[in-house]
Amino acid sequence: MRRYFHPDPEDICLPEVLFALSDATRLGIAVDLSDGGERTAGELGGDIAKSTMTHHLKILREAGVLRVRSEGTRCYNSLRLADLESRFPGLVDQLLSSAARCGYTSADARR
Amino acid sequence: MRRYFHPDPEDICLPEVLFALSDATRLGIAVDLSDGGERTAGELGGDIAKSTMTHHLKILREAGVLRVRSEGTRCYNSLRLADLESRFPGLVDQLLSSAARCGYTSADARR
Numbered sequence: 001m002r003r004y005f006h007p008d009p010e011d012i013c014l015p016e017v018l019f020a021l022s023d024a025t026r027l028g029i030a031v032d033l034s035d036g037g038e039r040t041a042g043e044l045g046g047d048i049a050k051s052t053m054t055h056h057l058k059i060l061r062e063a064g065v066l067r068v069r070s071e072g073t074r075c076y077n078s079l080r081l082a083d084l085e086s087r088f089p090g091l092v093d094q095l096l097s098s099a100a101r102c103g104y105t106s107a108d109a110r111r
Numbered sequence: 112m113r114r115y116f117h118p119d120p121e122d123i124c125l126p127e128v129l130f131a132l133s134d135a136t137r138l139g140i141a142v143d144l145s146d147g148g149e150r151t152a153g154e155l156g157g158d159i160a161k162s163t164m165t166h167h168l169k170i171l172r173e174a175g176v177l178r179v180r181s182e183g184t185r186c187y188n189s190l191r192l193a194d195l196e197s198r199f200p201g202l203v204d205q206l207l208s209s210a211a212r213c214g215y216t217s218a219d220a221r222r
Binding site: 013014015016018019021022023024027088089090091094095098099101102104 | 124125126127129130132133134135138199200201202205206209210212213215
């Protein structure tokens with residue numbers, strides 16, 4: 001089973017989180033996952049090229065925004081809501097609601 | 112007098128604002144200006160090379176985070192707090208207080 005790097009909660013850095021979310025597709029992925037659910041890259045990306053989605057998900061994961069869980073041959077992505085909330089209280093809720101209000105949704109991840 | 116481009120409030124985009132703030136120096140500049148004051152590049156940057164500060168201030172200005180005002184031969188930078196608040200209610204306060212809590216201050220702009 002492939003192991004993915006995830007930063008420890010105390011190593012999550014604000015500039016890296018902001019960079020990870022500074023792209024319409026990645027912001028859309030985060031909004032899509034803000035219900036606390038898990039999605040595969042295919043479910044998140046729709047028609048986006050697999051290599052492009054892999055790149056976006058890697059940036060989100062390495063910044064500490066996403067967690068990836070392997071199960072058999074599939075990988076499930078979820079937001080690290082509790083870790084982000086403990087690191088930056090109130091910020092991620094505010095960011096995701098601003099993003100949703102501006103119209104960034106999972107549809108952006110499928111453009 | 113040199114004219115600087117500033118996006119209209121309705122053209123300020125969330126991903127661009129997040130990108131502008133995804134750097135420790137630029138985050139420190141924004142925290143430094145969050146008192147509503149105006150600063151010259153020299154006051155903000157300290158020992159940072161002038162060309163580097165010009166680059167950082169341009170990214171912040173073009174994203175709609177900063178406003179630049181010319182007066183004689185000097186340029187004064189201030190945060191567009193009201194425009195950002197009307198565009199993304201609650202977000203910028205939350206972002207700047209998270210940044211200040213994580214220790215990003217004007218000192219980061221002088222590293």
